[in-house]
Amino acid sequence: MLMQFLRRSTNESTDLLDSKLYDDKTFYPAFIKDLDNCGSELIIECPFITRRRLNCLLPTLQKLKDRRVRIIVDTKDPHELDEDRRDEAYRTIASLQHKGIQVIYTYGHHRKLAIIDRSIIYEGSLNILSQNRSCEVMRRTESIQLAWQMARFIEIDKYC
Numbered sequence: 001m002l003m004q005f006l007r008r009s010t011n012e013s014t015d016l017l018d019s020k021l022y023d024d025k026t027f028y029p030a031f032i033k034d035l036d037n038c039g040s041e042l043i044i045e046c047p048f049i050t051r052r053r054l055n056c057l058l059p060t061l062q063k064l065k066d067r068r069v070r071i072i073v074d075t076k077d078p079h080e081l082d083e084d085r086r087d088e089a090y091r092t093i094a095s096l097q098h099k100g101i102q103v104i105y106t107y108g109h110h111r112k113l114a115i116i117d118r119s120i121i122y123e124g125s126l127n128i129l130s131q132n133r134s135c136e137v138m139r140r141t142e143s144i145q146l147a148w149q150m151a152r153f154i155e156i157d158k159y160c
Helices: 002-008 029-035 052-067 083-100 144-152
Strands: 021-023 041-045 070-075 102-105 113-116 120-124 137-142
Touching: 021 029, 021 083, 029 052, 029 113, 029 120, 029 137, 052 070, 052 083, 070 083, 113 144, 120 144
Parallel strands: 041 070, 070 102
Antiparallel strands: 021 137, 041 113, 113 120, 120 137
16 A cells, blocks of 8 residues: 555656665675676775775676776775775775776765666665675665666766
């Protein structure tokens, strides 16, 4: 009954009604599975990057680069971090760039999201490139319309 009401009461797409939620334990297996099927582009927005988390994702990211997938990481400028985190961020960012991954900085960055092939969006509170022992949530939505909406909203094409 509620679902019928929601569909009748809005002119918006029902894509969000078909989304799926993940926690910090279930997110990475689902995300990596989607990355295994990524064919052209991966955009990750994450304010923090750590070596430990990147080491977990690097094999998958390398496979994407081997398939000529365009990878863009938007993160906080390391100058905004405290000294301990800053050094690690610079080293980790350098390793991404060495792999051919484009890294851009956004001042005051705090968004956590990923857009895969402009058809799948993950968004929530989980820092994809730094998550470690925290209670977080990510929502996965498969929608070309919503993925393009997000890409336009974050103005990724303005910088890449």
